[in-house]
Amino acid sequence: MRVSTYRELLRVPSVGWLLTTSIIGRLNQGMVGLAMLMLVTEESSYAVAGMVSTAGVVGGFAAGPFLSRWADIHGRRRVLAVTAVLNALAVGALVVVPPQPVVLASLSLLGGLCTPPMTAAVRATLPALVGPDRRRSVFALEAALQEVIFVLGPPIAALLAAFGGPRLALGVCGALVLVGTLAYARNRNVDAGREPGFRRKDRRVLRVTGVPRVILAGTLLFAALACQALGVIAMVSGSRVSADAGLVVACGSLGSLCGGLVYGSLPRHRAGLRRLMLYVAAGLALLPLAPGQGLLAVLVFCWGLTLAPAMSGLFDRLSTLTPRESATEAFGWMNSAVAAGNGLGTALSGFLITEFGARASLAVACAAALLAALVCEPWPARTPMSDRSMESVMPYGPSSVLGEVLRNKQAEAVVRKYAPHLDEEIESAQMRYGTLAQVTTMLQGVRTDPAARDALYAELATLEEPDDQPASPRDEEIILAADYESEDVPCGSARLVAASHGALWRTFELELHGPAHGNPFTDVTLRAEFRNGDRSVTAHGFYDGQGVYRVRFLPDAEGEWSFRTTSNARSLDSVTGTFHCGPADSADHGPVRVHGGAHFQHADGTRFLALGTTLYAWTHQGAELEKQTLATLAGSPFNKVRMCVFPKWFVHNETEPPRYPFAGSVEEGWDFQRPNPAYFQHLEQQIARLGALGIQADLILFHPYDRWGFSTMSPAEDDRYLRYVVARLAAYPHVWWSLANEYDLLWSKSTDDWHRIAAVIGDHDPHGHLISVHNWVELWDNDVDWVTHASIQRPPEGTREWRERWGKPVAVDELGYEGDIEWGWGNLAPQEMVRRCWEGVVRGGYVTHGECFLADDDVLWWAKGGVLKGESTPRLEFLRTIMEDIPSDAAGIDPLPSDFDVPVGGVEGRYYLAYCGVMQPRLRTFHLPRGSRFRADIIDTWNMTVTELPDLYEGTCTVSLPGRPYLAVRLRAVEGR
Numbered sequence: 012m013r014v015s016t017y018r019e020l021l022r023v024p025s026v027g028w029l030l031t032t033s034i035i036g037r038l039n040q041g042m043v044g045l046a047m048l049m050l051v052t053e054e055s056s057y058a059v060a061g062m063v064s065t066a067g068v069v070g071g072f073a074a075g076p077f078l079s080r081w082a083d084i085h086g087r088r089r090v091l092a093v094t095a096v097l098n099a100l101a102v103g104a105l106v107v108v109p110p111q112p113v114v115l116a117s118l119s120l121l122g123g124l125c126t127p128p129m130t131a132a133v134r135a136t137l138p139a140l141v142g143p144d145r146r147r148s149v150f151a152l153e154a155a156l157q158e159v160i161f162v163l164g165p166p167i168a169a170l171l172a173a174f175g176g177p178r179l180a181l182g183v184c185g186a187l188v189l190v191g192t193l194a195y196a197r198n199r200n201v202d203a204g205r206e207p208g209f210r211r212k213d214r215r216v217l218r219v220t221g222v223p224r225v226i227l228a229g230t231l232l233f234a235a236l237a238c239q240a241l242g243v244i245a246m247v248s249g250s251r252v253s254a255d256a257g258l259v260v261a262c263g264s265l266g267s268l269c270g271g272l273v274y275g276s277l278p279r280h281r282a283g284l285r286r287l288m289l290y291v292a293a294g295l296a297l298l299p300l301a302p303g304q305g306l307l308a309v310l311v312f313c314w315g316l317t318l319a320p321a322m323s324g325l326f327d328r329l330s331t332l333t334p335r336e337s338a339t340e341a342f343g344w345m346n347s348a349v350a351a352g353n354g355l356g357t358a359l360s361g362f363l364i365t366e367f368g369a370r371a372s373l374a375v376a377c378a379a380a381l382l383a384a385l386v387c388e389p390w391p392a393r394t395p396m397s398d399r400s401m402e403s404v405m406p407y408g409p410s411s412v413l414g415e416v417l418r419n420k421q422a423e424a425v426v427r428k429y430a431p432h433l434d435e436e437i438e439s440a441q442m443r444y445g446t447l448a449q450v451t452t453m454l455q456g457v458r459t460d461p462a463a464r465d466a467l468y469a470e471l472a473t474l475e476e477p478d479d480q481p482a483s484p485r486d487e488e489i490i491l492a493a494d495y496e497s498e499d500v501p502c503g504s505a506r507l508v509a510a511s512h513g514a515l516w517r518t519f520e521l522e523l524h525g526p527a528h529g530n531p532f533t534d535v536t537l538r539a540e541f542r543n544g545d546r547s548v549t550a551h552g553f554y555d556g557q558g559v560y561r562v563r564f565l566p567d568a569e570g571e572w573s574f575r576t577t578s579n580a581r582s583l584d585s586v587t588g589t590f591h592c593g594p595a596d597s598a599d600h601g602p603v604r605v606h607g608g609a610h611f612q613h614a615d616g617t618r619f620l621a622l623g624t625t626l627y628a629w630t631h632q633g634a635e636l637e638k639q640t641l642a643t644l645a646g647s648p649f650n651k652v653r654m655c656v657f658p659k660w661f662v663h664n665e666t667e668p669p670r671y672p673f674a675g676s677v678e679e680g681w682d683f684q685r686p687n688p689a690y691f692q693h694l695e696q697q698i699a700r701l702g703a704l705g706i707q708a709d710l711i712l713f714h715p716y717d718r719w720g721f722s723t724m725s726p727a728e729d730d731r732y733l734r735y736v737v738a739r740l741a742a743y744p745h746v747w748w749s750l751a752n753e754y755d756l757l758w759s760k761s762t763d764d765w766h767r768i769a770a771v772i773g774d775h776d777p778h779g780h781l782i783s784v785h786n787w788v789e790l791w792d793n794d795v796d797w798v799t800h801a802s803i804q805r806p807p808e809g810t811r812e813w814r815e816r817w818g819k820p821v822a823v824d825e826l827g828y829e830g831d832i833e834w835g836w837g838n839l840a841p842q843e844m845v846r847r848c849w850e851g852v853v854r855g856g857y858v859t860h861g862e863c864f865l866a867d868d869d870v871l872w873w874a875k876g877g878v879l880k881g882e883s884t885p886r887l888e889f890l891r892t893i894m895e896d897i898p899s900d901a902a903g904i905d906p907l908p909s910d911f912d913v914p915v916g917g918v919e920g921r922y923y924l925a926y927c928g929v930m931q932p933r934l935r936t937f938h939l940p941r942g943s944r945f946r947a948d949i950i951d952t953w954n955m956t957v958t959e960l961p962d963l964y965e966g967t968c969t970v971s972l973p974g975r976p977y978l979a980v981r982l983r984a985v986e987g988r
Contacts, residue, residue, distance in 0.1 A: 016148050016276045019763070023141050024794045025200035026149070032198075033133040034156055036095075036191025039102075039184035041164020041264075042171075043067075044240075044357070046180035047119070049172050059112050060361065066116040068354030070123020072347040079131040079343020086812075087132045087339060088196045095192035097125035102185030106178045123350070127192045130349075131342035132201070138330050138338075139203040140792055145762060146330060147410075151275025151323040158268040158319060165260050199816050200794060216341045221332045228387035229325055230348040230355075232288065235379035236318075237356025238363075239263070239295060242372030243311060245364045247304055262308045266315020274320040283408055283472075284324040288384035290317035295377040299370040325387070331409055331448045352379075388472075407471035409448035417443065421474050429467045430454040444723065444758035447471075489533045489684070489727075496526055496581040503576075503585040505560075513572075515595035516602075516614065518742045519564045521574065525583045527558040533684050533731065535560070537578045543568050543592075548777050552576070552583075553738040556688035563742035565778050566592040567601070567614065602744045602780055603707060605799050607902035609820050609855060611781075614744075620894045620903060621822060622887060623651035623709065623859035627752070628659040629876035630697045631668035640876030641700055647879065648888035651707040653824060653859060655752065656694065656736060661716040663832070663863070664874040672721065672732075681720065683728040686735050695739060702745045709747040709824075711785070712736065712768075715756040723759040730771050737775040746780050748772055749802060753787035769797045785824055793817040807851030807858065811906040811914070814855050821856040823847075828873050829881040830863030837863035837873070841882035842953060846928050846977065848887055849952055852894060853916040853926045853979075855906040860887055889955040893981075897922055923982040926952075933974040941966045943984050950979040957981075 021027045048060045082090040101122035108114050137153060138146045171180040195201065217223055240260055247259050294314030301307035326345070333341035356379070360372040388408070407416050416422045427433060432455050436442060442450045447468070451457045457464045508522040521539060537552030539562040552562035560583060566572060569592050576586040595601070601614025611619040624647070629640050644652070658668040667677070670690045675681035698708045712733065715722055724732065740746050750768055751757055760768075765784060772782060783802035784791035793801040794817055801813055804825035813821045828837045829844040839847075844860070851858040862872040862881045870877040897904060901918045909915040912930065917923045920940050927935070939945055944963040947970050950956070963985060964970065970980055 017152055020141060020145060020149055020152060024792065025198050026137065026140055028198050029133055029136060029195060030153060030156055032191050032195035033129055034159055036129050036188055036195055038160050038164055038187045041160035042168035042180060043184045045165050045168045046172060046177050046184060050177035063112065063115045063119050065354045065358045067119035067123040068350040070120040071126045071350035074124045075128060075347035075350065076340060076343045079128045080340040082128055082132060083337060083339045086202055088201050091127050091129065091132060091192050091196045094125045094127040095189050098122055098127060099185045099189040101125060102181060106182045127188065128343050128346065129192055129195065130346045131339050134326055134342040135338035136201060136203050139789060140200060141762065147323065147327050148275040150326045151271050151319060154319040154322040155268045155271025155275065158264040158271065166258060216333060216337045216344060219332055222329065222341065224386055225325060225329050225332065226344050226348045228383045229345050230352040231379045231383035232321065233349045233352030234356035235295065235376040237353045238360040238372045238376035238379065241357060241360035241364060242369045242376060245369035245372065246307060259304065259308045259311060263311040263315035266312040267318035270316035271319025271323060274323060284328055285384050285388050287321040287324045288380060288387055291321050292377055292380035292384060295373065295380055299373045407474060408468060409446060411447050413445055413447060413450050414443035419474065422471055425467065425470045429457050429463055449758065491536055491579055492534065493579055495534055495579050500581040502581050505582040505586060507586055507588060509588060509590065511590055513566055513590050513592045515566060515569055515592055516599040516744050519566055519590065521562040523560040523583055523586060524558055525560055526580055530684060532686055535578065535580045537562065537576060537583050539574050539576045541572050541574045543570055543572045550777050551738040551775050553735055565742040565744055569594055602778055605820055608818055609814050610903035611820060621651045621857040622649055622891050623653060623824065624649040625653045625859060625861035625873050626876050627655050628664055628874050629654060630694055631658045632875050633669055636875060636877055637697060639878065643878050644706060645704050647884060648891045649860065650705060651709055652701060653709045653711065655711045655714055657714065657717065657721045659714065659716045660718040663869055663871045677719065683724055691739055698740065698743055702743060707745045707747055709749050711749045711752045713750065713757055714752040722757060726764065726767065729768060733768060733771045734775050737772055741776040741778055741780065748780055748782040750784045752785050754784050754791060755787045755789045773797060793819060807847050807854060807856060810851050810854035810856035822859065823851040823856050824859040826851060826858060828861035828863045829883045831865055832863045842977065844883040845886045845952060848890060849926050850914065850928065852890065852904060853914045853924055855904060855916055886953060886955060893950065921984045925980045927978045929976045931974050931976045932972050934969050934971050935980060936967065936969045937982065938967050939965055939982065945982040945984055948981040950981055951977065952979055953977040
């Protein structure tokens with residue numbers, strides 16, 4: 012078992028806390044059944060006990076999906092806290108009432124109706140925290156740890172009942188639910204993966220292809236588990252329950268714990284979901300054969316080894332099939348399936364044990380598990396298997412990686428049958444690293460045809476996967492030679508070109524003329540230590556071609572600086588010098604930093620209120636168009652540009668760039684060990700021109716829209732590229748690092764890869780520029796310490812919650828684009844574009860514009876630049892003036908207490924900005940601080956007018972409005988009172 016797998020999972024923020032508290036909050040699941048049996052069978056039969064238990068699970072079944080749906084819509088924290096209190100009250104009542112069957116059943120039903128959707132919540136949250144590449148492992152860990160419930164729960168219940176009776180055991184059950192759930196709900200990542208404002212109200216989870224099949228399989232599996240549990244208890248105890256029964260049942264849970272931990276630690280597992288279910292059925296078939304209690308305990312343990320892997324596979328399949336905005340509801344349905352299966356299995360088992368004995372219950376358990384195996388996956392039309400054994404068959408399925416599937420010629424033929432234009436797909440390079448479940452949502456021919464998708468899986472399931480598939484060769488890290496130059500080359504003999512004077516926050520450069528033999532890009536390492544008094548800063552150098560090396564540095568203090576180089580090339584080693592750093596120019600304020608938790612400011616304390624635009628590939632369009640783009644930016648309101656380092660290949664951007672980042676060609680391939688200096692020289696020239704305009708360059712280091720292979724380099728190649736780019740650009744004060752545009756479409760990179768990439772940047776950027784990760788569907792875990800701010804692709808309604816979740820600035824960098832192209836993300840009306848920007852700003856975030864208007868020359872601003880054509884830009888310039896009009900000592904606009912329909916932002920007690928959006932009220936009531944008077948302005952955000960009202964307002968007051976959409980109300984405290 013690979014312990015490192017779980018060590019890495021538990022290092023992810025919040026994962027350990029959420030797992031621990033969720034187990035505490037669910038420990039009652041392993042106790043309440045036995046405690047209830049003990050209570051009821053004191054005066055009644057197994058059949059009555061089954062009826063009381065069934066009432067509880069019916070309540071849970073009925074309410075679970077609705078509570079989980081509410082958690083998706085209103086927040087998991089809120090729903091969990093309320094239901095925990097109500098459930099504790101119901102269980103408390105069970106402790107004190109007389110043991111009458113009707114009364115107990117009624118309270119059991121009430122407790123079931125208000126059971127906290129803890130299981131659904133944790134299974135929806137964990138994949139969002141750890142990422143898709145570690146989803147199977149985290150589900151296996153969760154399923155294995157859940158078995159702690161059934162290892163510890165029964166003996167705890169038996170022990171409590173032995174000392175204080177079954178009522179004490181029931182009381183402890185209620186207390187554990189309350190304490191565990193409230194502790195779980197306190198964590199700020201409890202709503203990870205749930206996107207406010209993103210829920211599609213018309214989504215029906217049970218209509219998603221494959222989901223009903225998986226949920227039915229879950230019902231049958233847990234019915235089998237209930238029959239197994241009662242059957243084992245009856246085999247051990249006879250007609251009345253004994254404490255020994257709990258120990259034997261716990262053996263199965265212990266086995267499941269071990270099996271789950273081993274299963275989740277494996278890098279790859281060949282058994283599909285159906286086979287995992289068959290293992291469970293096979294283990295159940297052996298239990299009735301046990302002649303005594305000792306052998307029964309051994310067989311129960313062996314059967315348990317199969318249980319957690321089967322549950323993990325079931326949950327992983329459901330998570331893969333379900334849209335993220337409905338994840339809690341989907342697992343709520345699964346939880347209801349578990350409750351229904353448990354209830355039905357318990358009731359049926361009680362009857363079977365009473366009428367036919369314990370072994371009849373175990374036989375039905377085996378049958379239910381076999382049915383689960385039958386229904387969990389679609390059955391393909393099987394071809395003759397000749398001499399193939401079941402052990403040699405590996406059916407490809409939704410979790411198979413496309414690249415591995417394509418290495419099997421038979422499987423490749425099936426894929427191309429259903430996706431004949433695979434190689435023409437925009438993201439074909441990335442698709443080879445995605446699972447079939449991911450890829451089929453994007454491939455022409457299957458993405459909108461569930462029947463074709465099912466047929467694809469059915470045909471693939473008939474094929475055999477080779478046991479040994481050769482891995483693609485990956486470049487490894489290069490070991491630098493200590494003797495790149497011979498000993499007869501004098502140390503420090505390279506010619507140095509450097510200025511004697513610099514300026515604060517201006518790039519200072521050392522130019523060294525040195526050796527050019529071999530491959531200096533990879534054979535030579537160079538850095539320089541810059542000292543100012545007792546302070547030292549190390550900057551890394553790079554090779555710029557033609558025997559020229561450069562080290563760039565951004566001085567952050569005035570005065571005398573000295574420097575000394577270090578290199579494995581003798582001529583570049585120990586080059587020394589000094590320069591004087593003078594004061595900053597009036598236009599130079601230094602790099603942008605995080606300020607006040609959720610805002611930005613320059614290093615010199617100047618406030619930075621970001622208003623961005625999107626120009627993904629503008630530096631790859633040729634001199635004339637790039638010149639036009641810069642001229643347009645000079646007259647625009649935008650002070651930040653999102654742009655790619657690598658060229659981009661996507662709709663309306665299907666042209667080859669004039670230059671490439673590496674030596675080589677499209678036809679012959681690329682030498683990733685040799686960056687192209689001309690490419691990066693051009694890039695940094697354009698970055699410098701942005702700086703001259705006062706515009707921050709938010710540089711996207713990787714993106715999936717790639718036909719050249721730059722997005723699928725090996726880790727060693729990625730790291731070399733990053734070291735080169737950071738060395739070249741980190742000394743520019745206006746650079747931001749965006750690790751990726753849509754990181755979750757870069758399937759060639761795992762969560763660990765992104766952490767590694769961030770570490771490389773951190774190690775080589777001495778100036779600590781801002782760093783973020785932009786998403787497609789799954790938000791990045793912006794809680795990690797190296798992320799400085801959240802970069803979000805979403806509508807802006809969740810901005811406030813994102814701020815509160817991560818305690819960092821929120822940049823809604825992709826909220827849609829104004830335009831008229833085919834796709835919904837690029838054809839927003841200008842009014843909607845402006846509305847979304849106002850929403851994001853008033854809710855305490857920063858927003859980024861984009862524009863996609865069709866053109867005969869196919870020049871769209873969002874991709875190539877040129878000129879701005881839309882109507883939103885002047886309105887955003889107006890928005891920027893409003894943003895800058897907040898009190899001068901305020902860090903930015905913070906979200907303030909608001910009604911449900913109108914967001915309010917500003918500075919508490921001094922400045923309020925309420926935005927009405929598409930609504931058109933004739934009046935609005937505000938609750939202002941008493942003792943202060945406020946002047947009111949009516950802002951027409953579309954017509955760009957500000958109308959100051961003559962009256963002053965204080966306390967609870969009503970402002971009359973003109974009854975038009977897109978209005979905002981600004982309330983500013985009158986000075987002097």
